[in-house]
Amino acid sequence: MTKNSIKILASFGLIMTAAIWGFAFVIVKDSLDYIGPIWMMAFRFSIAAIALSLVFVKKLKKLNLSILKDGAFTGSFLFLGYAFQTVGCNYTTAGKNAFLTTIYVILIPFFAWPVFKKRPKIIALIAAVMSLCGIGMLALKNEGGNLGMNIGDALTLVCGIFYALHIVGTSFCNQKDDPLLLTIIQFFFAALFSCVFAPFYDGAFPLGQIQLPRVLASVFYLGIFSTLVAFVLQNLCLKYMESSLASLFLSLESVFGVLFGAIFLRERLTPIMILGCVLIFAAITLANRND
Numbered sequence: 289m290t291k292n293s294i295k296i297l298a299s300f301g302l303i304m305t306a307a308i309w310g311f312a313f314v315i316v317k318d319s320l321d322y323i324g325p326i327w328m329m330a331f332r333f334s335i336a337a338i339a340l341s342l343v344f345v346k347k348l349k350k351l352n353l354s355i356l357k358d359g360a361f362t363g364s365f366l367f368l369g370y371a372f373q374t375v376g377c378n379y380t381t382a383g384k385n386a387f388l389t390t391i392y393v394i395l396i397p398f399f400a401w402p403v404f405k406k407r408p409k410i411i412a413l414i415a416a417v418m419s420l421c422g423i424g425m426l427a428l429k430n431e432g433g434n435l436g437m438n439i440g441d442a443l444t445l446v447c448g449i450f451y452a453l454h455i456v457g458t459s460f461c462n463q464k465d466d467p468l469l470l471t472i473i474q475f476f477f478a479a480l481f482s483c484v485f486a487p488f489y490d491g492a493f494p495l496g497q498i499q500l501p502r503v504l505a506s507v508f509y510l511g512i513f514s515t516l517v518a519f520v521l522q523n524l525c526l527k528y529m530e531s532s533l534a535s536l537f538l539s540l541e542s543v544f545g546v547l548f549g550a551i552f553l554r555e556r557l558t559p560i561m562i563l564g565c566v567l568i569f570a571a572i573t574l575a576n577r578n579d
Contacts, residue, residue: 295528305538324494337476426565
């Protein structure tokens, strides 16, 4: 197989990953009618952590205190990112949730600055301004003559901050840790944090709801496909493609989120909201040229 053919397959794999993640927004939005957001996360990360551990069981032999600490640290950001995103999805549309989440792409260069001592280029600043304009068009709406933001949109923006912190933190820890083992530990800690906080936010264990075929199918999709399969597919394809182009393909997650939201949940976007989506996607594309 030629180098060009491998790159084409890698591109297709990353687009598939983005599609899997984009459809996850629809799954989450639909499932929130039956199960609490934090319990959903607990099931999702538990399934992913156990399945990934079974597939790469030999990696667990390298486990040490340093990786446990790094996994707990980065896993806390992963938990908080998904918590704000999942709770936010309860109060906004799946499409807006998908697009607003991608704010992390613009934030990463700024959060990485003090960690890796790499100053963001002017193009990152331009992308940030474009993204803010797009967010305003997508999330702000006139309520009684005043501009206001939906609580779900605000929570989703906060989730983007924690996703950016998670990526920067993981990149830093990967310099000394086994990336795959670190991810397994992150999943375990994200599952642990979810199990601890779920009773306080969602109430008692949803024994009745988790037996519903619809809920079982949802948590299986989120745990196996959206977390485990997407992660493996992403890392395999990243081996054969430069990071800037790979990030652009992965950012299609937001486009798929809007598309699937319109198809399966019949969500609608106004012309000004569509323009906001275009601006945000353009900003993401521009930010990916920051490398």
